[in-house]
Amino acid sequence: MGELIRKEGSEFGATTGRPRRCGWLDLVQMRYAIMINGVTELSMMKSDILSIFDKINVCTHYLINGEKVSDFPFDVNDIEITPVYEEVQGWNCDLTGLTSYEESPAELKAYVQYLEQKLEVPITVVSVGPDRVQTIMR
Numbered sequence: 001m002g003e004l005i006r007k008e009g010s011e012f013g014a015t016t017g018r019p020r021r022c023g024w025l026d027l028v029q030m031r032y033a034i035m036i037n038g039v040t041e042l043s044m045m046k047s048d049i050l051s052i053f054d055k056i057n058v059c060t061h062y063l064i065n066g067e068k069v070s071d072f073p074f075d076v077n078d079i080e081i082t083p084v085y086e087e088v089q090g091w092n093c094d095l096t097g098l099t100s101y102e103e104s105p106a107e108l109k110a111y112v113q114y115l116e117q118k119l120e121v122p123i124t125v126v127s128v129g130p131d132r133v134q135t136i137m138r
Helices: 002-009 027-037 047-052 106-119
Strands: 042-044 055-064 067-069 081-089 123-127 135-137
Touching (some): 002 047, 027 055, 042 106, 047 123, 081 106
Parallel strands (some): 042 123
Antiparallel strands (some): 055 067, 055 081
8 A cells, every 4th residue: 555655646756766765644643743742733645646546544542452542652663553444435536627615525525524633733734736836725
């Protein structure tokens, strides 16, 4: 899956060409980053890349030693962490022609609302392509 996302999103280093690690969104890590950095709003970039999927997985918590964990562990060394995914409906359509958020498919709006609810931070920008006019303010 990571390879498919990497290819679709052209996720390779600009200088070295080295492939970047790609995968499904990890809400446990995201919530931790939001807390540590005092994030008050988010930008959702490259939403057009996810257009190739009928279903999108989102990591909602981890299993560590058989226990469900929703907070990022203090020490991740030498422990086995199993991500647990929730499946969300994909939009499976071309977003690159959108000029406003209101034009977005219902599935994309539901995904953005889902993320805002889980992360408790508003998503104020949604990118639907690489061009600057494809950056939509909400």
